[in-house]
Amino acid sequence: xxxxxxxxxxxxxxxxxxxxxxxxxxxxxxxxxxxxxxxxxxxxxxxxxxxxxxxxxxxxxxxxxxxxxxxxxxxxxxxxxxxxxxxxxxxxxxxxxxxxxxxxxxx
Numbered sequence: 001x002x003x004x005x006x007x008x009x010x011x012x013x014x015x016x017x018x019x020x021x022x023x024x025x026x027x028x029x030x031x032x033x034x035x036x037x038x039x040x041x042x043x044x045x046x047x048x049x050x051x052x053x054x055x056x057x058x059x060x061x062x063x064x065x066x067x068x069x070x071x072x073x074x075x076x077x078x079x080x081x082x083x084x085x086x087x088x089x090x091x092x093x094x095x096x097x098x099x100x101x102x103x104x105x106x107x
Contacts, residue, residue: 022056026078036063042093050078051094064090 023037036052039062043049048067053060064087065078081087 024052036065040094040097042090042097044090044093049081049090049094051098064094066090 023035026034026036028034036050036054037056037060038050038052040051041049042051050065050067051062052065053062055061064081066081066086067076068079069075069077081090
């Protein structure tokens with residue numbers, strides 16, 4: 001899977017996610033469309049994060065993606081969070097947010 005992805009739609013992801021669509025299509029570095037289903041979003045230390053999965057229903061893999069776009073970016077750009085300290089901190093926030101929803105996420 002690619003380390004960085006661009007939102008296929010030119011709208012800023014923050015605007016698109018505000019309505020919580022059931023999925024977002026990203027374009028990977030090979031130009032292939034990759035669909036992720038947005039579970040939750042959060043903001044920490046001025047950065048926006050998405051909790052996404054590869055499955056619409058049932059059990060699936062989850063990833064945390066960070067918005068690395070600049071205000072000048074024509075499209076939102078995301079990368080998978082790989083730093084262990086950052087990943088653990090954001091995961092704890094998502095775990096807390098999801099605890100009332102009945103959805104279990106595990107690290």
